[in-house]
Amino acid sequence: MPALNLINVTKLFGSVKAVNKLNLEIEQGECFSFLGPSGCGKTTTLRMIAGFENLDEGELYCDGKLFSSSYKHFYLAPEKRNFGMVFQAFAVWPHMTVYDNVAFPLQIKKLSRSEIQSRTELALKATSLTKEAQLFPGKLSGGQQQRIALARAVAINPKVMLLDEPLSNLDPHLREEMRFEIKELQTKFGFTVIYVTHDQSEAMALSDRMLVMKEGVVQQIDNPLEIYNNPANKFVFSFIGLSDFIPVMVKDRKVFIEGAMENGALQVELPNTLNPALTYDIACRPGEIDFASTGITAFVLRRTYLGDVVDYLLKIGNTEIRVQKTRREAIAKAGETCHIKFNRILWYDHSEETTSKT
Template identity: 45%
Template sequence: MASQFAVTGLTKTYGSNVVVDQLDLEIEQGEFLVLLGPSGCGKTTTLRCLAGLETPQGGSISFGGRQVFDASTKTDVPAHKRNIGMVFQSYALWPHMTVRDNIRYPLKVRKLKQAIADGAVEKAAEMVDCGALLDRYPSQLSGGQQQRVAVARGLVAQPDLVLFDEPLSNLDARLRDQVRSQIHQLHQSLGFTAVFVTHDQAEAFALADRIAIMKSGKIEQYDAPEHVFENPVSEYVAAFIGMGNRLELRRGHDGWITSANDIIDLSNAVVRDQADEGNAAVARFRPDDVQMHASMDDVPAGNVALHAELVTYEYAGRHFDVLVKTGTEQLSLRAGAAEHSATLRASAPGTPMVISFSPSSLRVYAHPDGARVTVPELVAPGVGDRS
């Protein structure tokens, strides 16, 4: 079955700077796709090309089989004829219009008089808990209220595609979680098709049916959130989704050796040729995967143990965020406050300690190019390795 929305070979440049580079995307009807990546990776430009706010230099875009852009035939349907809804980072509400008039605007420009008469504006406002705000102006609303109004405006005309351009980044942490949850609930109940741009991995995992992680105008990985989380296809993806701990490894006679000369036994099961050529690899893993111990005797059976020393720690309620050094590298871990508070508070920087982690928490990549190295026994059960 053909995808409802398709992007093929999309290319956007500004002078000699290639911002979107031969990008392909397929979005199914009712799917919530998240474009995830750092600033400058091309995700917002891709969104603006979908909206018709930017004109690409190459490629094509189709909505439901209808070409809205094709560089080869010079087709370029203007934004107001693409039947999209858009929710901006800056809310972009008309300051001289009431909430009612802001939400009604997409219906008015589409000349959907019957929808207005049938109470579509009021229904949209109620969906986002803004029914009591219809006669207020944007200046009389909080940031969270303004963004909920913007979401209602984006959905009120039941567009073919709803585009979200980092809509939560201007909100404080509490409001960000509330509005994110509300968007998720609306998608579950209404089933609209959406493309959501963010640099926040937590937002991406919470909202997405699929995630497209972008790097330098290209898609590095395009997959379900669970597969991205368990099997990042490159070191770039692993680092971006929270595998902040990085160990450089060199091959020795008894296994892989760290910069602290500790041995990590992966049973020489690295099967990619590029790992064997350089005899070097990089292991990535999350702070949550690391445990802290007073001595080697406390390390659980089967765990990899490393000698380390304390750098610093920060209290975070039920846990401490701890930074340790092993060899030339610094690693982060989370230590339970109930178990480790007394030890940490009595420890000065430089105090020796032992850390450990399960080999299954590691994702191993070739060094220096960062491609995924397949280690069969490290693949999570029930999760396909998409590398």
């Protein structure tokens, strides 16, 4: 039985469908991420799961138990859903110690003193806050304050943990550290994680599966590697990872970069479904383009060192292309010409959108 089951879930804000007929099953113990640009509907979906927003249409089940239904006019209040929740803001009470912050939700539930103590101490230990238990949040770093929020959520023994952009207020080093801590907590306590983010690196690092949304509509649901390597459409390709889209012309079954026919034909395979009435973009990742001794000629506009990776901006005809290589492979210099070849490409209709309208 899935941990969560969403059936035709729809949410309206006026005439705008923030979420449009979402059907989704999330398995027990799974880390599942909602990924997409701002305004795509991911946070609205999380709020409906939490019970902060009711459904305009559809049904929501947890462990087979009905939580929300527009058809049966049923709605279970958030406090009865027993979900752990961690948000972008740390949401800690500054006048309470770390211990009291974590214990407070258990006190509201009117648990026994001994159970409150054991649960609170376990949650503090799991989030490496035992030594800070009697300090006030103002004395702690941002990462430690976010650990308080995690400990508070863990202490209630949730079946499902809801996290909405929980790391976006942290510096890059802390964000990376906290990703691993969240994953370790999930492994230790066995709860299901639903993680909302616009940061694809977080989603890729944490998720067993993830959902990519655009304008309230699901674009793809799969594991991170499959979404990265086999995106469902042009939007998913553009949103997950760095991407190059290169407009091309097909003439006599030969492929030329638009505005650069003098460069010669690309050594790429034509799709079996090629429609001569359409114009196309070939898409690739910056790391899937190699420098070569022969091939298409490009002009190097920029060369930027990014630690172990060198980032290039090349120009062919009227098209600018990103290329990323290791320092060992970075043989071209700014202001020079070079030759490149494409290792792997995908074909898309040139008119298909790559970005969200919102």
